[in-house]
Amino acid sequence: MQKKLTRRDKWMYGVGDVGFSLTYTIIAAYFAIFLTDVVGLTPAVAAAAIFIGRTSDYINDPIIGYISDRTRTRWGRRRPFLLFGAIPFALVYVLLWWHPPFQSQVALAVYYAAAYMAFDVAATFVYMPYFALTPELTSDYDERTSLTTTRMFFSILGGLLAFTLPLIIVQGFRPENAGRILLMGATFGLASAIPLLLVFFGTRERAEFSQLKQPGILESMRAALKNRPFVFGLVIYLFTMVSMDILQTILLFYIKWVVGRESQSDLIMGTIFVVAIFALPLWEFVSKKMNKRYAYIAGISFWAVVQLLLITLGPGSPIALLMFLCVLAGIGVSAAHILPWSILPDAIEWGEWKTGERHEGMFYSLITLAAKIASSIAIPLSLLVLDASGYISSSATQPASAITGIRIVTGPIPAVMLCLGILFAILYPLGRENYSEIAKELEARRKAKSMEAK
Secondary structure: OOOOOOHHHHHHHHOOHHHHHHHHHHHHHHHHHHHHHHHOOOHHHHHHHHHHHHHOOOOHHHHHHHHHHHOOOOOOOOHHHHHHHHHHHHHHHHHOOOOOOOOOHHHHHHHHHHHHHHHHHHHHHHHHHHHHOHHHHOOOHHHHHHHHHHHHHHHHHHHHHHHHHHHHHHOOOOHHHHHHHHHHHHHHHHHOHHHHHHHHHHOOOOHHHHHOOOOOHHHHHHHHHHOHHHHHHHHHHHHHHHHHHHHHHHHHHHHHHHOOOHHHHHHHHHHHHHHHHHHHHHHHHHHHHOOHHHHHHHHHHHHHHHHHHHOOOOOOOOHHHHHHHHHHHHHHHHHHHHHHHHHOOHHHHHHHHHHOOOOHHHHHHHHHHHHHHHHHHHHHHHHHHHHHOOOOOOOOOOOHHHHHHHHHHHOHHHHHHHHHHHHHHHOOOOOHHHHHHHHHHHHHHHHHHHHHHO
């Protein structure tokens, strides 16, 4: 029987997500408005730069997943990537927040597309092996939810810091604050390397997984596509994370232009994430009492309704009402953080049960690849909606059409995405009972192989 994870094990693994959450949440929340309101790119040009930067990264995830599956060192398969990739990941991140002395929109777009490409390559080397550690640390159905809850505590904590502290440093996304923005990028880039090093020194991989047969890259991809629980879990994750990406991108626009509360941005965004942290035990409890997919359906349905309610507010709406809806949104955000990630690792055991092979690196690389593809389309399209609605870059006011465009991106679009995720959760084929039987059988197989090897 596998040894249970200690609280220290969970915390040393979970803390790694602080770095990813800080960097990616800051990009999601502020990069678009940095490009439009500080650098001066039109929304369409900013969308092009982001699209090019993100699409160029499609090939990295399967390659790194394939390599990490086959890495053999005295430190394990995944952890060496964290040790050697942490500092490059931090340094390249800083390049995103420098405003080069170019006047041409094309030259600026090329620079930021290239910076985004470089960052994504560096990030892939650390986050993909990190995510693939989850199924290797524990195979227990509920313990994975607990491990994911711990990781999402740090993820949401990173999001809370990302939505509040940068605003204190930057003091407004305006051209005259470009130096402060670069300082912000350097501060959080370097701070994000430390948690990855903590994961390296604080976790240990299970040695038996390194001894399993490792198929070729095409065989691994075919195994993923034939794994029905993985495909359904992937789609659930995809629709949830794309909704999150869109909302993180548009939230500051919403606060600034729809409800007219830019000076209270840190309070509003901080409320969402503080509530999300405190709601994590709620969803862990619900998933244990029910089933992961039922908990997902309940939490995401709730969040979709809240998003539709938020777009009914305006500058004259009471701050108390806005904050109340932010509290409700935080409960939904909490469910979106923990439940898709706790569903996905179970498909690894289902695949091993069927084929005798494990493909953690490849599976997680396909998850992050699919999320990148969807986000690289959804986020630029959100900016194109703003452009089509008449959004004016670096302006003190916006036309009514632009406000309507922001409302559309904040409410109906994410709500539709979340509902599609709910549909696939309803059809998800792997529950607690059949997973528990699979996990017991696999542990027996591994024990038998271990005895044979001796």
